[in-house]
Amino acid sequence: MPPVPPGKSLRRRTALAAVAAVGAQMATSKSRASAATGANAEDERFMTQAIEEARKADFPFGCVITANGAVIARGGNIGRQHHDPTAHGEMTAIRNCVSADKTSELKGATLYTTGEPCPMCMGAIVWSGISRVVYAVSIDELATHMNQIMVSSEQIARASFHPVEIVGGVGLQEARPLFARFKKQTAPG
Numbered sequence: 001m002p003p004v005p006p007g008k009s010l011r012r013r014t015a016l017a018a019v020a021a022v023g024a025q026m027a028t029s030k031s032r033a034s035a036a037t038g039a040n041a042e043d044e045r046f047m048t049q050a051i052e053e054a055r056k057a058d059f060p061f062g063c064v065i066t067a068n069g070a071v072i073a074r075g076g077n078i079g080r081q082h083h084d085p086t087a088h089g090e091m092t093a094i095r096n097c098v099s100a101d102k103t104s105e106l107k108g109a110t111l112y113t114t115g116e117p118c119p120m121c122m123g124a125i126v127w128s129g130i131s132r133v134v135y136a137v138s139i140d141e142l143a144t145h146m147n148q149i150m151v152s153s154e155q156i157a158r159a160s161f162h163p164v165e166i167v168g169g170v171g172l173q174e175a176r177p178l179f180a181r182f183k184k185q186t187a188p189g
């Protein structure tokens with residue numbers, strides 16, 4: 001094969017990089033689609049309870065944590081009333097669980113939340129030993145309504161030491177209207 005002029009070689013590398021990027025994008029959508037099929041019969045029922053928590057919250061992020069088929073903790077975003085930007089629904093539910101002396105039950109628990117956990121909450125989920133996360137609205141969709149840190153819960157889980165099964169899109173039709181009144185603005189997740 002004759003030597004390829006540098007310009008050509010560069011173009012070829014660029015083309016290959018573009019193909020790789022499309023492939024990676026396809027792999028991401030595929031993994032998200034298959035994640036949605038991981039829902040079980042209880043998921044819709046518990047998500048309805050998370051949505052009830054969201055209706056009472058400062059921002060429409062509600063959460064329930066379950067273990068052995070029962071709710072062990074609840075929480076909603078209380079960031080505004082407590083002047084606490086870290087008081088996201090998931091953080092509040094985890095703190096409620098810990099303060100109820102149910103810390104050990106977090107290991108292997110399932111967390112239901114109306115919005116995909118942000119990197120802060122997903123970090124707390126990993127550190128808590130929670131095994132499964134079920135969310136309704138994705139970070140990508142939340143970002144059309146309010147500020148978000150654009151790192152997915154799957155990315156955090158993949159980079160961590162603790163395996164977390166993530167199922168998205170459960171209760172989406174019921175949860176989506178909660179966010180409809182938000183225009184793009186500063187709001188915690």
Ligand SMILES: [Zn+2]
Pocket residue numbers: 088089090117118119120121122189
């Ligand atoms: Zn969060």
